[in-house]
């Protein structure tokens with residue numbers, strides 16, 4: 001990747017990117033292959049269900065899952081069966097947690113990168129927090145914040161915070177020495193070093209953190225719903241499990257996967273706009 | 286390639302010195318402390334660069350060339366000794382010194398024009414005149430039409446041309462270059478040498494060029510400072526009095542080859558330390 005952490009697109013580095021671009025068109029995959037693989041997978045799945053005599057509560061037939069998904073997505077949102085309000089609750093909580101966690105991560109990472117005292121006070125605690133299993137905090141969060149959105153949002157934010165913090169911090173700190181020399185040679189002020197060099201240079205790392213964060217945000221929201229939710233996809237997953245509606249559970253799971261993928265893609269697209277200077281063929285995944 | 290329309294009269298030999306030299310190093314010593322002891326990177330280096338003189342510094346890797354250049358640039362301090370630029374004691378980075386590093390060090394999110402204008406932007410000196418100046422420089426280094434290109438869309442040679450234009454923006458009296466073409470392939474490098482000779486005819490500066498390419502040094506310089514490693518010392522200063530402006534054909538003259546041989550012999554007498562593998566750099 002062309003970043004300032006490994007800067008100077010010198011000839012050698014350029015050659016590498018060029019070579020990579022030749023392979024990446026192939027590696028990025030032809031959508032036809034993806035679709036063909038999905039069709040084969042679903043067919044195999046159907047065969048296993050039909051000929052393998054697997055009970056429906058263990059492995060529902062693909063058609064049943066599709067039906068459940070279709071029903072859940074097309075009944076009126078006011079209907080008790082509709083997935084839509086739950087999808088909204090989970091996604092909005094995940095997004096709120098994402099905004100909160102990544103905002104805190106960027107601000108705190110930036111402060112640590114800019115100020116030595118803040119860095120020495122804050123960083124040990126942040127790393128201490130990271131080594132804790134944050135999901136295990138959910139019961140406590142319930143005590144403090146109750147059953148509902150605040151708990152979900154907080155857990156999501158906690159999960160998002162760390163990767164964003166670490167990436168923002170290292171992105172701001174690890175700027176190539178020659179660039180720092182260039183700026184010192186121009187007698188740049190601290191503020192100019194930050195705004196003209198460190199911040200844009202850190203964007204690549206920040207986005208890497210955000211991409212990890214967006215997936216974790218949804219994870220946090222769903223886990224909180226399992227334990228402390230009143231609504232959301234996590235809740236209906238649990239409900240389907242109680243009533244052995246495995247097809248419904250599968251449908252919800254697929255819905256979660258799709259929404260997570262969409263969020264990730266949106267982030268990827270905005271990354272491309274923000275970090276316009278990185279040639280798109282060096283994008284991995 | 287030789288822009289004789291702009292440069293006035295081709296005059297043989299080097300330009301005459303006028304008054305105080307632009308850059309003076311006096312007894313510059315630099316030591317680095319490390320766990321394994323003290324490394325003397327530079328030991329009592331004294332040299333002067335006259336107004337509009339082109340001086341090259343050659344020497345094996347690790348003999349302190351970069352350190353010397355960074356001290357001249359005010360980006361590294363000397364343990365002892367002093368630097369004077371334009372008659373003033375130099376204590377830090379300054380506007381009238383342009384620097385070209387070995388890598389282009391362009392900001393990847395800024396296009397060619399913005400990169401060339403960076404020193405003006407940082408120095409809060411952006412103005413229509415500056416933009417005009419940047420445009421002229423871009424044309425001079427042969428990048429007209431590429432103003433809006435981002436660095437990753439340029440070849441290594443074009444990136445380094447951009448860096449050269451940037452270093453000239455604020456009309457420095459002194460230009461410091463640290464192996465600016467070291468990362469380029471041999472062909473591009475030769476072309477860039479002639480380009481630099483031409484640019485220097487238009488933008489006369491006091492230049493210090495660090496290089497390990499002997500032909501490059503002879504082709505471009507009025508003087509060549511030959512250094513020995515650990516501690517970094519000046520072995521000898523050789524004057525190159527080939528006619529200017531220098532043309533590509535100069536490399537076929539006996540005078541040129543004599544100078545190259547002379548520098549090469551000096552470097553052989555003061556080889557890199559054992560264990561350093563870059564001796565073969567001199568074989569070209």
Ligand SMILES: Nc1ncnc2c1ncn2[C@@H]1O[C@H](COP(=O)(O)OP(=O)(O)O)[C@@H](O)[C@H]1O
Pocket residue numbers: 317318319324325326344345346347348349350351352353
């Ligand atoms: N920051 C530093 N700390 C310790 N030693 C250094 C440092 N910079 C340079 N040196 C040492 O000083 C010597 C000269 O280095 P340098 O100026 O980079 O040489 P050159 O550019 O001629 O290859 C080397 O032996 C190097 O190891």
Ligand SMILES: [Mg+2]
Pocket residue numbers: 350351352
């Ligand atoms: Mg060097």
